[in-house]
Amino acid sequence: xxxxxxxxxxxxxxxxxxxxxxxxxxxxxxxxxxxxxxxxxxxxxxxxxxxxxxxxxxxxxxxxxxxxxxxxxxxxxxxxxxxxxxxxxxxxxxxxxxxxxxxxxxxxxxxxxxxxxxxxxxxxxxxxxxxxxxxxxxxxxxxxxxxxxxxxxxxxxxxxxxxxxxxxxxxxxxxxxxxxxxxxxxxxxxxxxxxxxxxxxxxxxxxxxxxxxxxxxxxxxxxxxxxxxxxxxxx
Amino acid sequence: xxxxxxxxxxxxxxxxxxxxxxxxxxxxxxxxxxxxxxxxxxxxxxxxxxxxxxxxxxxxxxxxxxxxxxxxxxxxxxxxxxxxxxxxxxxxxxxxxxxxxxxxxxxxxxxxxxxxxxxxxxxxxxxxxxxxxxxxxxxxxxxxxxxxxxxxxxxxxxxxxxxxxxxxxxxxxxxxxxxxxxxxxxxxxxxxxxxxxxxxxxxxxxxxxxxxxxxxxxxxxxxxxxxxxxxxxxxxxxxxxxxxxxxxxxxxxxxxxxxxxxxxxxxxxxxxxxxxxxxxxxxxxxxxxxxxxxxxxxxxxxxxxxxxxxxxxxxxxxxxxxxxxxxxxxx
Amino acid sequence: xxxxxxxxxxxxxxxxxxxxxxxxxxxxxxxxxxxxxxxxxxxxxxxxxxxxxxxxxxxxxxxxxxxxxxxxxxxxxxxxxxxxxxxxxxxxxxxxxxxxxxxxxxxxxxxxxxxxxxxxxxxxxxxxxxxxxxxxxxxxxxxxxxxxxxxxxxxxxxxxxxxxxxxxxxxxxxxxxxxxxxxxxxxxxxxxxxxxxxxxxxxxxxxxxxxxxxxxxxxxxxxxxxxxxxxxxxxxxxxxxxxxxxxxxxxxxxxxxxxxxxxxxxxxxxxxxxxxxxxxxxxxxxxxxxxxxxxxxxxxxxxxxxxxxxxxxxxxxxxxxxxxxxxxxxxxxxxxxxxxxxxxxxxxxxxxxxxxxxxxxxxxxxxxxxxxxxxxxxxxxxxxxxxxxxxxxxxxxxxxxxxxxxxx
Numbered sequence: 001x002x003x004x005x006x007x008x009x010x011x012x013x014x015x016x017x018x019x020x021x022x023x024x025x026x027x028x029x030x031x032x033x034x035x036x037x038x039x040x041x042x043x044x045x046x047x048x049x050x051x052x053x054x055x056x057x058x059x060x061x062x063x064x065x066x067x068x069x070x071x072x073x074x075x076x077x078x079x080x081x082x083x084x085x086x087x088x089x090x091x092x093x094x095x096x097x098x099x100x101x102x103x104x105x106x107x108x109x110x111x112x113x114x115x116x117x118x119x120x121x122x123x124x125x126x127x128x129x130x131x132x133x134x135x136x137x138x139x140x141x142x143x144x145x146x147x148x149x150x151x152x153x154x155x156x157x158x159x160x161x162x163x164x165x166x167x168x169x170x171x172x173x174x175x176x177x178x179x180x181x182x183x184x185x186x187x188x189x190x191x192x193x194x195x196x197x198x199x200x201x202x203x204x205x206x207x208x209x210x211x212x213x214x215x216x217x218x219x220x221x222x223x224x225x226x227x228x229x230x231x232x233x234x235x
Numbered sequence: 236x237x238x239x240x241x242x243x244x245x246x247x248x249x250x251x252x253x254x255x256x257x258x259x260x261x262x263x264x265x266x267x268x269x270x271x272x273x274x275x276x277x278x279x280x281x282x283x284x285x286x287x288x289x290x291x292x293x294x295x296x297x298x299x300x301x302x303x304x305x306x307x308x309x310x311x312x313x314x315x316x317x318x319x320x321x322x323x324x325x326x327x328x329x330x331x332x333x334x335x336x337x338x339x340x341x342x343x344x345x346x347x348x349x350x351x352x353x354x355x356x357x358x359x360x361x362x363x364x365x366x367x368x369x370x371x372x373x374x375x376x377x378x379x380x381x382x383x384x385x386x387x388x389x390x391x392x393x394x395x396x397x398x399x400x401x402x403x404x405x406x407x408x409x410x411x412x413x414x415x416x417x418x419x420x421x422x423x424x425x426x427x428x429x430x431x432x433x434x435x436x437x438x439x440x441x442x443x444x445x446x447x448x449x450x451x452x453x454x455x456x457x458x459x460x461x462x463x464x465x466x467x468x469x470x471x472x473x474x475x476x477x478x479x480x481x482x483x484x485x486x487x488x489x490x491x492x493x494x495x496x497x498x499x500x501x502x503x504x505x506x507x508x509x510x511x512x513x514x515x516x517x518x519x520x521x522x523x524x525x526x527x528x529x530x531x532x533x534x535x536x537x538x539x540x541x542x543x544x545x546x547x548x549x550x551x552x553x554x555x556x557x558x559x560x561x562x563x564x565x566x
Numbered sequence: 567x568x569x570x571x572x573x574x575x576x577x578x579x580x581x582x583x584x585x586x587x588x589x590x591x592x593x594x595x596x597x598x599x600x601x602x603x604x605x606x607x608x609x610x611x612x613x614x615x616x617x618x619x620x621x622x623x624x625x626x627x628x629x630x631x632x633x634x635x636x637x638x639x640x641x642x643x644x645x646x647x648x649x650x651x652x653x654x655x656x657x658x659x660x661x662x663x664x665x666x667x668x669x670x671x672x673x674x675x676x677x678x679x680x681x682x683x684x685x686x687x688x689x690x691x692x693x694x695x696x697x698x699x700x701x702x703x704x705x706x707x708x709x710x711x712x713x714x715x716x717x718x719x720x721x722x723x724x725x726x727x728x729x730x731x732x733x734x735x736x737x738x739x740x741x742x743x744x745x746x747x748x749x750x751x752x753x754x755x756x757x758x759x760x761x762x763x764x765x766x767x768x769x770x771x772x773x774x775x776x777x778x779x780x781x782x783x784x785x786x787x788x789x790x791x792x793x794x795x796x797x798x799x800x801x802x803x804x805x806x807x808x809x810x811x812x813x814x815x816x817x818x819x820x821x822x823x824x825x826x827x828x829x830x831x832x833x834x835x836x837x838x839x840x841x842x843x844x845x846x847x848x849x850x851x852x853x854x855x856x857x858x859x860x861x862x863x864x865x866x867x868x869x870x871x872x873x874x875x876x877x878x879x880x881x882x883x884x885x886x887x888x889x890x891x892x893x894x895x896x897x898x899x900x901x902x903x904x905x906x907x908x909x910x911x912x913x914x915x916x917x918x919x920x921x922x923x924x925x926x927x928x929x930x931x932x933x934x935x936x937x938x939x940x941x942x943x944x945x946x947x948x949x950x951x952x953x954x955x956x957x958x959x960x961x962x963x964x965x966x967x968x969x970x971x972x973x974x
Contacts, residue, residue, distance in 0.1 A: 051454065077456030089451035091444045101437075102444050106456040109437065148455070246809065254808055257837075261804040369625075377629030379825040384832070391828060392858045392968050394835025412836065487801045487829055491627060495799050530805035536768060536795035538805070 003062075004029045004156055004187050005050065010059030012042075012049055019045045020211045023059070027156065027189050032182040034190045034198035034219070037208035043191040044086055046208065047160050050189070051083050052076045064155065078106050080155035084162060088145040092134030096125055099133050099144050103151035110151060118147040121177065139170040146177065150186075157181065159190045163197065175201055199223050246532050256407045258531040259524065264415045264484065266523020267422035271477035272500035273507065273515035274429065275337075275470030281446040281510035282466050284353070288360040289340060290474060291497015292367035297333035297475025298488040299371065302380050304328035311385045318387065318398055322483065326421075329479035330472045337471025338464050346460070364493075371490035383414070383486030399483060418480045425476060426516050429469070433512060442466055446510070495539075499526075502546045508556030517557055521545070605681055606706020607915050612907035615654040618899050619677040619707070621688035621698075622892070623664035627798055631822060631848075631888045632664065632690060635712060638889035639687060641877050642896040653904040655896075658683060664691045665769070674698035678705030684906070684917050685710070685899035687892060692716030693770050696729045703734045706914035708921055710736045710898050712891030716774050717743040721949025728949065735951045736921060736939050738894035738931070740865060740958050742771065743947030745846060746778025748959040749818070749863050752974050753779075753844070754786055756961075757861075759815040763792040763841070765806065767821045775820035775846055798823065803830050807837045814841045824851030824888075831857035847959065850887050856968030865891075866934030866960040866972065873932055894931045898924050934960070 005027040012020040020042045027033045037043045048054040050061060052073040060069045068076050082103070091099050100118060104110035119126040122143045128136065133144055142162065149157055159178065163171040171194070179201045182188050192198040199205055199219045207215035207222070215222065250258075272294050279287045304325045309315040316324075344363045348356040382388070389397040399417070402410035433439035445452040445462045453459045481496075482488055499522055507518025522542055529541030549556060620639055623632030639657060647654040658680060660673030670689055677683050678701055686707045689695055692714040699709055709730070719735055722728045753759060762783055766776035776793070783789045792814070796806055798821075807830075810817060817834065821827055827849035834843065835857075843860040850864035867874065867890060878885055902920035906912035926937035940954040948954065961974035 053450065053453070073453050074456045074458050077454075083454050085451060085454055089448055089454070091447050091451070093447060094440065094443060098440055098443075101440060102452070102455045102457070105437070105441060152456075249811070250808065257808045258805055261802070261808070265802055265804075372625060372629065377625070377633050379630055379823075381825065381828070389832060389836065391832060392856045392964075392966065394832055394857060396836055400836050410838070485801045485829065486832075487825060489630075491799075492801075527805040530796075531808045534794055535765065535800070535806040535809070536797065538800070539797060 002029050002065075003027075004031075004064060005189065006060075006062040007046070007050065008060050008062070010046075010049060010056040010061070012045055012054055012056045014045075018211065020049065020056070023208075023211070023213055025206055025213070027187050029155070030182075030185050030187055031204065032178070032188045032190070032202045034192055034195075034202040034205045035208060036192055036195045036198065036205060038193060040210070041208040042211040043208055044160055045211075047083065047158050047189070047191050050158060051081060074106070077152070077154075081158060082149040082152055082154035082156070083158040084145045084149045084160065086160035087164065088141050090133040090141055090144055090148075092132065094133060095130050096133055096136070096144055097129040099148050100125070100151050103148035107152055114151050114153070117153075118150055121150070121180070122147050138166055139173075142166060142170070142174055146174070146181075150181065154186065156187045156189065159188065161192060162190065163192060163194045171197060195222075243532055250531065253407045253409050254531065257409045258527045260406075260409070260411055260415065261531075262524030262527030263520060264418050264523070265526065266503075266520035267419050268477045268481050268484075268519075269496070269500045269503045269523050270516045270519025271422055271425060271473045271480075272496060273503040273519045274426070274512065275474045276501055276504040277507070277510055277512060277515040278442075278466050278470045280504070282442065282449075282463055283345070283356075285345065285356050285360065286501070287345075287470075288357070288497070289344075289363035289367060290470070291493035291495075291500065292364050292371075293333050293337055293340075293471045293493070294474040294478045294481075294496055294500075295371060295488070295490065295493030296336055296367065297329040297471075297478030298482045298492065299375075299380075299478075300332040300475065301325040301329035301479035301482050302382050302488050305382055311382055311387060314386050321387075322417075325483075326476060326479050330475040333475025333478065334468045334472040337467040337474075341464055341467040346463075364497075368490055368493060375490055377490065379487055379489045381486040382482045382488070383484065387483065388414075388486055414484050418484050421476065421480060425473060429473070430512065432469070438462070438465060499542055502542055506545060506549050506556055508559030511556070511558040514556055514558035521557075605678070605914060606704075607913050608681065609911040609913050610682065610684060611911055612903075614652050615656055616684050616903050616907065616912075617680075617682040618655050618657055618685040618687060618896065618903070619660060619680070619683045620657045620892075620896075621660040621662050621670070621673050621677065621686065621694075622690050624659065624661040626663040626666060626669075628664040628690070628822065630825070631713075632662075634886040634889035635688070635690060635892040636889070637881065637886060638877070638893040639896050641880070642893045642900075645873070646897070646900050650900075650904065653900070653907065655900050655903070657687075660688075662689050662691075662694055664689075664694060667694070667697050670694040670698050671701065674701040677707065678702065683707070684903050684912055684914060685921070687712070687895045687899055690714065691769075691771070692719060692774070695719055695735065699730045699734055703731055706918065708734045708736060708918045710738065710895040710921060712738050712893070712895040713771075713888070715739055715742045715745070715771055717741050717778075717947060720951040721943055721947075730951070732950055733918065733922060736898070737891075737951060738898060738933070738937055738953065739847075739891040741947060741952055742774040742778060744957075745820075745863055745959045746775050746782065747947060748961065748974075749775075749820075749844065749846070750779045750782035752861075752863075752961050753816060753818075754783065756974060757816065757842075759842070760788050761790045761811075761813055761815045762818060763794070763810050763814045763816070764818045764820075765794045765796060767798045767819075767823075767826070768795050769798060769822060771822055771848065772820050772846075776818070779818055779820070798826070801826070801829055803833045804837065807834055807839065810834075810839060810841065812839060814839070816844050817841045818844045820846035820848065822848035824849045824854040827851075827855045828857065831855070831860060848888065850962070850970075851885070852887070852968060852970045853884050856964060858964055858966055858968070860964045861973075862962045862964065862970070863959045864962055865957070867932065868934060869970070871929075871932065890932055894926065894933055894937055897926055897930060898937060901926065933957070 007025040010023040101110045202219040205219050205222045275290050344359045345356045384391045387399050389400050399414040400412045403413045403416045441457045441462050445459050503518035503522040504515045507514025526538045530538040622635045663669035690713045695714040718729045764776045766772040783791050827845050831843050845862040847864040849855050850862045902917045905920045906916040928936040931937045935956040941950050943949045962970045963973045
């Protein structure tokens, strides 16, 4: 399958602090890849580097066959990326519908079909469409965040810790939806601490430790890997 | 200055309903001007958490540009076109000129400091304010220009009112003049337009999103630099309109006029709840009315004290202002 | 957190606003002029061009009138230098930014230590004079002001002491006491109106005049005298006007800014009130304050003299009469310096003695009276440093078309 996203030799710094060291990462079209790691492993920074909020000091970011290193976030989103940020980052004083509209911002006006697509995935959002996003429960907000990212029909969906702060049953439900979205042909890069559930739906995975990729391979293999089992799966 | 309460009660009774209405009218007209300026303060604070001290000077530039258009078109003594198109052109000149100035100021004085500590753009704003006021001083030699005379306001020799100062209607025997109606209705129209822009349009929603969470907004692909520039443009356009309005109503333009007006509009924005658009509108009216009643019932020297007194009262009792955002949880 | 940061920002704003308006919060004199005390008697070689310091508000709320003073001084300089090629003068400017005390003091120190300065025109404001005269005195310079009109500057009144040391303050403008007396007596005996309302602009010039007229009129029987105050920054007088009782016959506005007087006049008429507006010499400005039927007190300038016509022609048709006494102050200095320089050198002390004894003829002063200074108290209002003789105010009436005619 052709490569959709490729990070090569990425070294990212915050000031003098070396956050990511020589990171290589790939996501093919239609693939679901997960990026695992604990706190301060550099997972969020990796996503920020992909979407363009943070620029690597050395290394490149390629998307859809183009070198987008140095191009701003707006450009990359136009090329087909979308992100569900860590902690959702909804626009709390705006309604559910308006939040979804913001997801489709670069397309000009959000079309009826875009809303219908998202409402069919998340019928609850249709009910709550005029409610202020800040008044929803955690699980409902996660739905809004995902719906918002899907409004622009992205080629690559980036998800930053989708299980954070959610009850297990909601986490399961969310990952089912991620799987659904993936089966519809969207490439997904999920950054997570919860290795078990992410590997259960992913094609491949990477493990980050203090800014370096220490393990990579097909999801099934990673699930069986000794070190991983001890560190993340508690076995 | 002593403040005998009995004197005040006496004055209130003396002025009666007619006087009370007049003061209300004065307050609403002046308050509409303050509200328009306050809107620019509040919008910029909302989106950048910056108190744009130069905003009052943008209002001053708008007033001068209006006068400039008037002079090009013959001046207050002998304008070369009819009053209605003349006034429209004055508004256009003042509003567009101020709008452009606001964008330029943002680009060169604030944007480079976007990631600097919060105090840096504040100081830059002060610098811009002094720069604009002093440039106006140099260009005008400290002269005061008056537009509301002759063909617009009235004959300065005889005091006979011109078309703008004719009464439009009366309440309790007191007149409301054409220009007063113009100021209030134009302000209302601009405020309605702003509310519609912010709530219904794509740009307006992007402004709200960027105000709430700039990084998340850019993660949606919103070009936050452009949204911020648009916010400055709109806020400055409103200040420019306020400047032209003040020129048509009172007449006087002067290089320092932005200082006190800016301070009062800032007070209005804070009292209304900084960052809140309806807050700025209500705050402006509140400040205007307070000023009028303080001057009318207590004495001319109390108007400024009363306004700043209200500010202090709010800071002590309700610092988030009338419509202040109770912090909504970030999700 | 939000509350705290707003309050903090307001604190910053308040401090900065105070600094910007120059409120005399910290009137610490800059370090005392070292060495300028000796300059009083130091001999300066005269050469053909001598230096006069001119202290005036070039910027700030009073810039519009300060600039008028400077333009009249420049007009004087051109004419004098042409007529006296071997006794030319040049000006060193000091911006006092009235009402900024700190700026005025800075100018005073700057002039004091500038050894080439032999004479001084200004400062403009009475408060400024009081604040800076000690610095000037220690440097041997005498203040010759064209607009500082507070009575206390030249004589003690009631329990208050005279505010300047003898021999160091002169003014080429009649004082507030003289003006107040003239206005009150004109209102009482010529206009014969008894319902008067007085509004001052809170500056000391205005308050002084207002107090004077108020107490004069109240002392007479049958007079209703109301009083109010507005800040100089106000342009919207609508609520102050609402307050004026509708049966008021005269509104006295002893203000410093003629455009404000004009604004007040138009707003008063627009509010339907018919009271006559009476201004002071600060509002005397043909071309700017043109409200027909109004009165203004001013000195008896001859507006058809050739010098004033020449000034008008060179300044877009404006007389800018507020600056006229500054012209006279400049003559006083130039003549005093010319006399002191007869032997090729002069000291500030010599110049000062010459100023004290100066006699400027009526035709040269342009004020409508000759200039010479009293050395003793005269009458109830004048003291040493005031002009004696016929120096007094006249009353003008504004007629149709904004024409000023002398009526008293």
